[in-house]
Amino acid sequence: MEVKPVNRKSISEEIVRQIKEMIGHGTLMPGDRLPAERKLAEEFGVSRTTVREGIKILAESGVLESRQGAGTFVSESRDDDGSLFDAVLSGQHDLRDVFEVRKMLEPEIAALAAVNGSPDQLTRLEDSLADQEKAVRRGASGAGYDHKFHQLLAEASGNPVLKEMVMVLHEGFAKSRAEEVQSPERQQASIRAHRAIVEAVKNGHAMQAERAMREHLASTESIVFSINISRR
Template identity: 30%
Template structure:
């Protein structure tokens, strides 16, 4: 009796998916690693200061601009703070290096969505502020602009004045729901505020745009207020982390 079973059929090999593209560490990430190593090796803790930025840049063999970007990244995740007259101060116990770099990358990946939300919310808030503001609201907005101007005159970045301005505009809109949404993303906005105001020339530009928004609200022109705020958010959202991301995408 002849067997109907033929010769064994060779199994087809199913090609496995190609490996994903390697993530090249950015220069600022390499600088972050070096800075963390220095903090740990030197036994620095909360309240201790890093060497002056010029000295750090020379020691690492990098530009002041690249060092500044790394310091901003560390400030965003709460490892250091840059204080006028004091330099770079360690603000917390150093996180594990891998966890910190992952946090920095997660922040960079979510930044575009944060900017979208901020633009949508604050443009509408500026419009409503122009329609609904009271004299007390205007006084609070003016006080915030004055605070930021004093901070810039003192050589600071104007973080508190910038925050106070946007909070005053939010309050002037008299929209509890929008105000609650702004509160929900306030921590994420703080991160973009640090990154933006750390760039050369940005604080002065932001102050000028705050004044333009204020005048539109003062004369109760909702279209001009919304347009000025939309332009402001677009400008201040141009941060180095996203420019680096775009450059890598096309390389």
């Protein structure tokens, strides 16, 4: 398996991105076993702890699955949604189109999470936000935690189909989360928005959760596309 050495500033987020690309391009197939953490650490040029962090993010979002005593494998559940997953990951779908679907789904997901989220799920959501804040404070982009936050929110909605859809749709935003567009302003805006969503969900305020998510997506859309336009 060929990988590229990782810039330490990108840490686990870059590992997450590269493994997703390998899956999207067919280098890693559903059911394939990943090399041992030690080997991955050597190939990526990072510590085993960093590799473990990246694998954990992918496992929690359903991309990978850990089997006790056997290792870490590419999730075989991808077979059902592989077509959309591959298309989004390879960039066949326009980012604006994917964003349009996110704006239709995710505010409702936030509202459902406020109604259906269990205490354990809400705790995990708070922990994810805390991890994102810590990552940003230590100079990382926190992008992987942003993805995880939205996955946990979809899980708290109580609808497994929505969880799968969010997992696939967010692959289309990997480039928008790249380190070079993760300005301090965008990072702090993401954290503030996530905090508002968590607060509304914790208090069971469905309408507030929906509104907070809608505002979050509008802000993110504005930032992402203003950056893309300025690069032309």
